[in-house]
Amino acid sequence: MSDPKRPKTSDMDLNKRCINTVRILAADMVQKANSGHPGAPMGCAPMAHTLWSHFMNYSPSNPSWFNRDRFVLSNGHACALQYCMLHLTGYDLSMDDLKSFRQVGSKTPGHPENHLTPGVEVSTGPLGQGISNAVGLALAERHMAATYNRPGFEIINHSTFVICGDGCLQEGVSGEACSLAGHLGLGKLIVLYDDNEITIDGPTSLSFGEDVLKRYEGYGWHTLTIGTGDSDDVSGLIEAIKSAQQETERPSIIKVRTTIGFGSSKQGTAGVHGSPLGEEDLAKVKELFGFDSTASFHIPEDVASHYSKFKAIGSEKEVAWNTLFSSYVEAHPKIAAQLKRVICGDLPDGWDNSMPIYKPEDKAEASRKYSSFVLKSIVETVPELIGGSADLTPSNNTKVPGNSVDFSSLTPEGRYLRFGVREHGMAAICNGIAAHGGLIPFCATFLNFVGYCLGAVRLSALSHLRVLYVMTHDSIGLGEDGPTHQPTSGAYKAALSKKTSPSVFALSRQTAHHVKGTDAEKVALGAYVVQDAQNAKVILTATGTELGLAAFAADKLTSEGIPVRLVSFPCWELFEQQSQEYKESVFTPGVPVLSIEALTTQGWEKYSHAQLGMHTYGMSGPGGEVMKHFGFTTENVVSLAKKLLEFYQGTPAPALMRKPF
Numbered sequence: 170m171s172d173p174k175r176p177k178t179s180d181m182d183l184n185k186r187c188i189n190t191v192r193i194l195a196a197d198m199v200q201k202a203n204s205g206h207p208g209a210p211m212g213c214a215p216m217a218h219t220l221w222s223h224f225m226n227y228s229p230s231n232p233s234w235f236n237r238d239r240f241v242l243s244n245g246h247a248c249a250l251q252y253c254m255l256h257l258t259g260y261d262l263s264m265d266d267l268k269s270f271r272q273v274g275s276k277t278p279g280h281p282e283n284h285l286t287p288g289v290e291v292s293t294g295p296l297g298q299g300i301s302n303a304v305g306l307a308l309a310e311r312h313m314a315a316t317y318n319r320p321g322f323e324i325i326n327h328s329t330f331v332i333c334g335d336g337c338l339q340e341g342v343s344g345e346a347c348s349l350a351g352h353l354g355l356g357k358l359i360v361l362y363d364d365n366e367i368t369i370d371g372p373t374s375l376s377f378g379e380d381v382l383k384r385y386e387g388y389g390w391h392t393l394t395i396g397t398g399d400s401d402d403v404s405g406l407i408e409a410i411k412s413a414q415q416e417t418e419r420p421s422i423i424k425v426r427t428t429i430g431f432g433s434s435k436q437g438t439a440g441v442h443g444s445p446l447g448e449e450d451l452a453k454v455k456e457l458f459g460f461d462s463t464a465s466f467h468i469p470e471d472v473a474s475h476y477s478k479f480k481a482i483g484s485e486k487e488v489a490w491n492t493l494f495s496s497y498v499e500a501h502p503k504i505a506a507q508l509k510r511v512i513c514g515d516l517p518d519g520w521d522n523s524m525p526i527y528k529p530e531d532k533a534e535a536s537r538k539y540s541s542f543v544l545k546s547i548v549e550t551v552p553e554l555i556g557g558s559a560d561l562t563p564s565n566n567t568k569v570p571g572n573s574v575d576f577s578s579l580t581p582e583g584r585y586l587r588f589g590v591r592e593h594g595m596a597a598i599c600n601g602i603a604a605h606g607g608l609i610p611f612c613a614t615f616l617n618f619v620g621y622c623l624g625a626v627r628l629s630a631l632s633h634l635r636v637l638y639v640m641t642h643d644s645i646g647l648g649e650d651g652p653t654h655q656p657t658s659g660a661y662k663a664a665l666s667k668k669t670s671p672s673v674f675a676l677s678r679q680t681a682h683h684v685k686g687t688d689a690e691k692v693a694l695g696a697y698v699v700q701d702a703q704n705a706k707v708i709l710t711a712t713g714t715e716l717g718l719a720a721f722a723a724d725k726l727t728s729e730g731i732p733v734r735l736v737s738f739p740c741w742e743l744f745e746q747q748s749q750e751y752k753e754s755v756f757t758p759g760v761p762v763l764s765i766e767a768l769t770t771q772g773w774e775k776y777s778h779a780q781l782g783m784h785t786y787g788m789s790g791p792g793g794e795v796m797k798h799f800g801f802t803t804e805n806v807v808s809l810a811k812k813l814l815e816f817y818q819g820t821p822a823p824a825l826m827r828k829p830f
Contacts, residue, residue: 192211259477291600354389529684761817
């Protein structure tokens with residue numbers, strides 16, 4: 170709610186100068202860079218001013234204060250707007266940083282990046298991702314409030330605010346995520362929709378004629394409209410946001426009619442979307458707004474004074490929260506200790522002690538089953554693990570004892586998420602959960618459907634977010650589902666231990682045989698020797714279920730007098746992090762290597778001299794028959810290994826691990 174301690178801009182002249190300062194400062198940034206998007210910042214300035222001045226709780230001195238409100242600029246191309254607000258309110262973003270907009274090594278990149286700029290929550294730019302991340306941020310707040318708050322101690326109590334544009338709401342990912350947000354009743358999610366009726370091609374009427382608010386009503390959202398978004402009288406906007414805050418059972422979207430590039434001679438056109446205004450037009454804008462047309466990056470004293478007060482206000486709020494937290498620790502020491510730990514992102518001591526360990530004589534299962542066994546052990550010891558499946562729970566095997574309660578509006582303490590058939594939205598929501606902090610999200614579907622998720626998966630990596638992707642049915646070995654559906658303890662341990670990286674588990678539907686010599690601890694090395702022979706003549710390396718096939722082939726070759734080294738290779742990226750000495754200890758220079766994987770051979774040529782893999786799509790049929798058709802049999806692996814040995818007979822195989830840099 171609007172805070173009585175906040176400095177008010179009831180002085181209309183000051184209000185106008187604040188908004189116009191933001192407009193001009195953003196245009197100055199784009200002009201100096203000779204690159205960027207001035208139009209949206211100029212149109213959205215009243216919204217940003219209203220949020221930062223009247224509603225959001227934030228602490229510029231400590232951008233990571235846990236109970237801050239989260240702000241997402243979903244139309245990330247408008248980032249000059251966000252950088253201006255961060256600078257004006259006292260974040261560690263200097264005027265020189267603003268002047269370095271879009272330059273190499275600057276803290277003000279061309280789209281917001283969470284790991285580069287203090288005060289930026291999520292990396293946005295690909296439209297639709299930010300608003301979808303915001304659903305995850307709001308979901309995380311709701312779950313953590315239900316988990317950690319106690320009577321008299323609302324330790325977790327904050328909102329998620331979003332500014333988005335037409336493009337964000339056209340992208341399918343936002344529809345997926347916002348549909349789920351409405352279903353879950355995420356009432357602390359408030360979206361300001363910049364309805365400027367312009368896209369790059371021109372008027373939105375060229376391709377976008379739907380009633381957006383009717384659609385969001387159908388999703389279960391609370392909807393409002395402000396028809397005067399350009400005005401420096403923001404009283405209507407303030408009342409709309411207050412109304413959104415009072416609606417606690419539904420997320421809210423406020424359609425704000427604005428003029429892109431407000432004040433420019435090109436306002437209201439696509440011409441002001443993605444190009445600098447030009448010196449002449451920018452000078453005229455400054456004159457129009459009562460500024461010195463020859464001055465750049467100028468902030469009037471009264472504007473600077475108004476915004477500078479929020480740094481102290483934020484620190485005061487943080488101190489009050491810290492005081493409350495100290496009392497919370499005394500009253501509820503056990504749950505408070507857990508909250509402290511998860512905020513830091515640390516795993517609990519001994520979290521992996523109960524993870525299952527398998528022996529070769531154990532019953533063979535599909536690796537998706539092994540995944541469920543591991544999940545069962547760690548959901549009990551890692552309470553911050555939360556996630557679910559895109560309507561494939563029985564196939565992904567992701568619902569286990571310990572996460573049996575579904576997250577819903579009635580049970581927000583639940584740790585299992587029913588994403589529905591929304592793969593892209595699912596992944597983007599998980600990015601938001603991870604960015605919020607305090608939780609480790611996982612999501613699941615078939616590996617082939619990761620294509621639906623790729624936009625969000627890429628941002629998981631770019632943003633350094635710990636998201637676990639549980640992708641099952643990983644190869645042609647699944648059989649009857651055909652080519653449209655084709656594409657474990659140690660893996661989970663390695664993934665959970667990576668605070669700043671997403672991980673993808675490629676898990677099988679078909680049986681994965683236990684192989685003697687496998688070691689959960691060594692998975693973190695990326696590749697390791699499972700079975701060895703003195704003076705090995707050939708190295709067989711494989712991953713997943715194909716390791717069992719390689720082991721059978723190694724036994725057959727050994728029985729014929731050919732010494733073989735068997736290497737398990739679960740993760741290229743982890744292996745690349747190892748020393749040169751270790752790499753050569755696994756793949757001995759001069760010894761030929763055959764790789765085996767029932768997926769593409771692309772990438773394996775970096776580590777192997779010959780590859781058995783897929784060069785076409787798969788086919789429908791019983792799994793064993795499909796594998797046989799494509800050559801994934803013991804007999805064929807043995808035959809290929811012999812051909813490889815014959816090819817290099819009398820000549821050392823190239824040392825693939827040795828490179829100049």
